[in-house]
Structures are given as structure tokens and as C-alpha cells.
Amino acid sequence: INSAPLDNKAVRQALAAIVDRNLLNKRVLRGQAEPIYSLIPNKFEGYKPVFQENYGDGNFDKARELLKEAGYSQDNPAKIEIWYASNSTKRQLVASTLKASVEEKIEGLMELELNSVEAATAFKNLDKGLYQTFMLDWYGDFVDADNYIQPFLECTKGSEETGCEAGASQFQGSFYYSDRINQLIEQQRQEQNPEKRQAIFREIQDLLGEDVPFIPLWLDKDYVFAQKNINGVNLEPTQQFPFWTINKS
Numbered sequence: 250i251n252s253a254p255l256d257n258k259a260v261r262q263a264l265a266a267i268v269d270r271n272l273l274n275k276r277v278l279r280g281q282a283e284p285i286y287s288l289i290p291n292k293f294e295g296y297k298p299v300f301q302e303n304y305g306d307g308n309f310d311k312a313r314e315l316l317k318e319a320g321y322s323q324d325n326p327a328k329i330e331i332w333y334a335s336n337s338t339k340r341q342l343v344a345s346t347l348k349a350s351v352e353e354k355i356e357g358l359m360e361l362e363l364n365s366v367e368a369a370t371a372f373k374n375l376d377k378g379l380y381q382t383f384m385l386d387w388y389g390d391f392v393d394a395d396n397y398i399q400p401f402l403e404c405t406k407g408s409e410e411t412g413c414e415a416g417a418s419q420f421q422g423s424f425y426y427s428d429r430i431n432q433l434i435e436q437q438r439q440e441q442n443p444e445k446r447q448a449i450f451r452e453i454q455d456l457l458g459e460d461v462p463f464i465p466l467w468l469d470k471d472y473v474f475a476q477k478n479i480n481g482v483n484l485e486p487t488q489q490f491p492f493w494t495i496n497k498s
């Protein structure tokens with residue numbers, strides 16, 4: 250987010266307003282996903298749908314307004330690159346759908362350029378700032394909201410002026426830096442009162458929705474199949490099977 254035009258917060262907000270998750274779920278994901286409006290999954294108690302509250306879905310009027318406020322026009326459109334892994338047909342279709350929406354609804358105020366790259370190459374280069382935007386997926390390592398916030402937003406070295414020079418945000422390729430976010434991440438890790446901790450996560454999500462260093466899109470639906478005589482099969486949020494609950498009748 251340190252390079253033009255995404256260094257302008259209004260442009261990032263406009264891009265967030267353009268995204269129509271319900272359209273993506275219907276047209277590309279075939280209903281096999283859930284629209285998500287925060288980095289924290291909606292199954293967590295601290296989830297706050299800030300992107301739905303701030304931008305809605307396919308809010309093209311708001312997107313055009315933001316782009317005009319940022320100084321863009323048909324003669325001077327905001328040009329944004331959308332990158333995705335070349336082995337992902339799903340992400341290619343999502344990117345194509347976003348591009349079609351922009352071309353149809355934004356009246357020439359924004360242009361999207363679609364690019365693909367081999368996944369291993371992309372992950373080697375994310376922290377170098379080579380990609381204006383990149384579509385990523387994420388699976389939590391443990392069942393806690395922290396695991397969906399800290400790996401994206403925390404920065405250990407940087408400033409508001411330089412952006413993130415080292416830390417999770419730089420590693421994920423956004424280079425977002427916020428003193429307040431860093432403070433809140435540390436606070437929630439030390440807070441032992443669950444209600445106070447959820448309040449901290451809500452403030453973090455408010456800042457996420459305002460600054461838009463990332464745009465959450467969807468949660469995949471997962472399915473587990475077992476024979477009729479196999480009982481106690483459950484899939485945990487971490488994609489783990491608790492084998493001790495499984496039994497055969």
C-alpha cells in the first residue's frame with residue numbers, strides 16, 4: 250500500500266466497495282463459500298463485519314465517489330494490478346469477475362490489469378513489494394482470533410511514513426504500518442478478560458475497515474464424508490480430525 254495509487258486510502262476503500270461477494274459466491278464459487286467481511290472468521294465471537302458496514306457489496310456509487318475524491322477521472326483512471334497464482338482457476342475467475350464489474354460500473358475511473366505468477370515464485374517475492382495486490386488464502390494454525398490478525402497486521406519495524414519494514418505486514422506484502430494496531434495486538438495478547446479482549450478485536454477491525462490494507466473475500470465451505478457405520482467424525486476449524494471421537498458401530 251506504499252505505491253500509487255494504493256497509497257491513497259480512498260482508492261483502497263473504492264476497491265473494497267467494488268467487491269460483490271455474493272456475486273462471486275454465486276457466479277464463481279457455485280455457492281460453496283461464505284462471504285466474509287473481516288479478517289477474523291465469522292464463527293469467532295469477536296467477529297465484526299466492518300467491510301459490510303463500511304462498503305457493502307458492489308457499492309459502485311460509493312466507489313465512484315471515492316475515486317473522484319481521490320482525483321481520478323476517465324482521463325486519469327486509477328490503474329491497479331491484480332495478481333494471483335497461475336495454478337488457481339478459481340482466483341483467475343474471481344479476478345476476471347472483478348475486472349468485468351469495474352469495466353461495466355465504474356465509468357472509466359479505474360482500470361484493473363490481471364496478472365498471474367507461479368505460486369512458489371509469488372511467495373518468494375511477496376515481502377519484496379513486487380505485487381500491487383495479490384489474492385491469498387489463509388488457514389489458521391490455532392483456534393483464536395489472534396491468528397487471523399497478527400500474521401497480517403503486526404509490524405515490528407517501520408513508521409507511518411515508511412510503512413512496514415519488517416514484520417508480518419511486510420511478509421504478507423501489504424507493508425501496512427499502524428502504531429495503534431501494534432498496541433492493540435499486544436494488548437489483546439495480554440488481556441485475560443474475554444469481554445475486554447473482544448472489545449480490543451472490535452477496535453482492530455474498525456481500523457482494518459477504515460485503512461483497508463487487506464480486503465477479505467470469502468470462507469470456503471468444508472465437507473467431511475464418512476460411511477454410515479462411522480460415528481463421531483468432526484472437522485475442527487484448524488482442519489484437524491480429533492480421532493479420539495471417532496468410533497465404528
